[in-house]
Amino acid sequence: MEKAGIPAPEPRVERFEKLGFGMFIHWGLYSQLGQGEWIQRIGNIPGPEYAKLKETFTASEFKPKEIARAAKRAGMNYITITTRHHDGFSLYDTRGLSEYDALHTPAKRDLIAEFVDACREEGLLPMFYHTTLDWYQESYVNDFTAYLDYLYRSVEILCTRYGPIGGFWFDGNWDKPEEDWKLDELYGMIRRLQPEAMIVNNTGLEHRGEVGHPEIDSVTYEQGRPKPMDRRGMSKYVTAEMCETINDHWGIGKADFMYKSVPALIESLCACRKVGANYLLNVGPTAEGQILPVQTAMLEMVGDWLRIFGQPIYEGKPSDIEGEGDNFALETSDGKLYLFIYHLKISGHANVTVNGGGAGEKTFTGLQRKVESVRWLDNGEELSFTQDGETGTLRFHATGFPYGVNYVVRVAEATTA
Structure with missing residues (x-):
């Protein structure tokens, strides 16, 4: 870096x-x-x-x-x-x-x-x-x-x-x-x-x-x-x-x-x-x-x-890999990539959650290395993703916070080759 x-x-x-x-x-x-x-x-x-x-x-x-x-x-x-x-x-x-x-x-x-x-x-x-x-x-x-x-x-x-x-x-x-x-x-x-x-x-x-x-x-x-x-x-x-x-x-x-x-x-x-x-x-x-x-x-x-x-x-160190809106990435010397995700909401019934939504596809650009996995750092949940090597675009599905949880900013760890 x-x-x-x-x-x-x-x-x-x-x-x-x-x-x-x-x-x-x-x-x-x-x-x-x-x-x-x-x-x-x-x-x-x-x-x-x-x-x-x-x-x-x-x-x-x-x-x-x-x-x-x-x-x-x-x-x-x-x-x-x-x-x-x-x-x-x-x-x-x-x-x-x-x-x-x-x-x-x-x-x-x-x-x-x-x-x-x-x-x-x-x-x-x-x-x-x-x-x-x-x-x-x-x-x-x-x-x-x-x-x-x-x-x-x-x-x-x-x-x-x-x-x-x-x-x-x-x-x-x-x-x-x-x-x-x-x-x-x-x-x-x-x-x-x-x-x-x-x-x-x-x-x-x-x-x-x-x-x-x-x-x-x-x-x-x-x-x-x-x-x-x-x-x-x-x-x-x-x-x-x-x-x-x-x-x-x-x-x-x-x-x-x-x-x-x-x-x-x-x-x-x-x-x-x-x-x-x-x-x-x-x-x-x-x-x-x-x-x-x-x-x-x-x-x-x-x-x-x-x-x-x-x-x-x-x-983590600042990265040239860019997210949408407030989302951003940090990289560590061991090659791991950390994706900081804002504005997620709690998953659950509409009667017991506030302003549902915020989950879904998150896009990061400028990533040329091959991604092998993406998971939430807090609970280890594996997240589905796609990668376009030619454009350097990573897209992954960010699940919402489990009911009873809201970390404000949630971090996904992406392991790269």
């Missing part, structure tokens, strides 16, 4: 792509207000008033082992946490750089150290979100050179005090696009101290999918749907990741009831993997650090789906 003219991914990038699905955590002082992570700026809260939230930050319910287990249960393979968000407050021990950190709150804990340990216990890759803009540090406005030194030393602490980490997810350069952020120095330090770490820098909503710097390992897509990467002519292989909120806020919104549905989350995951992108799904813990039960329950259901269909999600 390797294409001519496209560079091979470096090992860290290849490993990252196979992780497929991760948890994003937005948690900080703003969580105490329960109005999202941007409430200081959007709510016009004066800096000194906002900073008083430090005095009531307890982290009393922050149990990273439980969070890591929830992520593992959901089929996630890595967690990206806000070590410092735009408000400038750090969840880690800044070791004298600033007193605006978790060690100088009632929590009196290095919350990132605990997080990293919990991830490793569950076999998850810990990754660090870190803001590059800062609403707390006066130097960000008054002395940008001094601020960049502060940012550099902050990241250096994260590079040296927590063992090998999965990567850095930076966010904020878009706030000062005209400035020289001295990224060669920052990224060079990461390459030296954490050579296996992914480097990601969020390009924001206006520049989704842009690379931005030669050291970037993954482009970002914030909300929406990622696009296929055109890597022709690239100097290195760059992957992609799409991050999405589970409701309408990154940090907890106590009055935000606009939760996405479980089917929408499954479809987002599939849409990401269709183009080879990872899916980074956000949760916003409470002021004390607990993930809300509704969010945990939704993640569990996605995990149930992945226990059935996880193999192609994690191991």
